[in-house]
Amino acid sequence: MxxxxxxxxxxxxxxxxxxxxxxxxxxxxxxxxxxxxxxxxxxxxxxxxxxxxxxxxxxxxxxxxxxxxxxxxxxxxDDRRRSGRPRSFPAPVVAEVKAMACEPPEVREVPLARWSSAELAAQAVAEGLVMAVSASTVRRWLHDDAIRPWLHRSWIFPRDPDFAVKAARVLDLYARVWDGVALGEDEYVISADEKSQLQALSRRHRELPPGSGRTRRVEFEYTRGGTLAYFGAYDVHRAHLFGMTAPKTGIVPFSALVEQVMTTEPYASARRVFWIVDNGSSHNGVRSIQRMRTAWPTAELVHLPIHASWLNQIEIVFSIIGRKVLRPADFADLDALATRLTAFEPRFNATATPFDWRFGRRELDDLLHRIGAHRTADLSPLAA
Structure with missing residues (x-):
């Protein structure tokens, strides 16, 4: 027993x-x-x-x-913590490879535009950091710190001397504030712009719809049916889109868009309607402000800084239109393109909600501080 x-x-x-x-x-x-x-x-x-x-x-x-x-x-x-497999590479080696990934290849006289995991692994061996290391191991090291040197995005340094002031005014309007005073219920904020050179491309052969194990196929060759411009005005707080098409951009079609909005309620009887626009030729300069004020006394034109269209919420709408309406392009003619753009407007308005805009004054200050830190000694300040 x-x-x-x-x-x-x-x-x-x-x-x-x-x-x-x-x-x-x-x-x-x-x-x-x-x-x-x-x-x-x-x-x-x-x-x-x-x-x-x-x-x-x-x-x-x-x-x-x-x-x-x-x-x-x-x-x-519960299971007890285990020591696990010992590290194959010491921490200084991992840190050196990560530092290498954060530098342009030209710093090490490597004739590449950007690093890949395989190139970093080869360079680590070439410099004698390790006897051998696989690309997958380097990829894991970079993943730990979210370092992806094979990716890049374009950007531009602010060069508007009044960038901070102009950007802050727009961000305040998104927060329903103007000159430090909260907007009233009868005051509205419109984000407006235009997309030019929209092409009516007609595919030479009919596309094949998706099927079991097959993606949608779109013919590569096409014929050109001309171009048109699309003007959009978006109420950032009511999530309402006004749109129109025209043969090309210009002051006249933009003025027609403004009239379309300003003669529609609640804007027709509003105390003030703020129009946020970039510096495109249809609405730039002091004259555009005077022209808007003369035609519509309750309208206030607010210009973004130069090269700051990313602060204009209508660009988000245009991105949605590009993905859902325009691509892949296959239109019989310009009328077909205009018809689809026009028909999308009520569909968008039926379900749209205001964008979750989180970029405010604090984020702007942080961005400008980081941009300033990146400037080299020979670059002039923002006024350059």
């Missing part, structure tokens, strides 16, 4: 409830289920040998989990 274990299991009501739930769990790891059953049977007075026979495990397994529960309770049934 086997001797009794010196570890006597006594369960509280709470512990028994937890263990019974674990022992019946179908989706839990089997190791957790087994440990719970061992402890429950031990609490019922069963000996280790009997428990091992019923659960078809070695008696040493039963002894281990009985002892660990008595020593640490439920926490004793």
């Amino acid at each position: 086997s001797r009794r274990s010196p570890f006597v299991v006594e369960l509280s009501e709470a512990d028994r409830t937890v263990l019974e739930q674990r022992s019946r769990a179908y989706t839990a790891p089997y190791a957790q289920v087994l440990r719970a059953r061992i402890v429950l049977m031990a609490a019922d007075g069963e000996r280790n040998a009997v428990i091992a026979q019923r659960l078809d495990v070695d008696v040493s397994v039963v002894s281990r989990w009985r002892r660990r529960f008595c020593e640490a309770g439920l926490a004793g049934l």
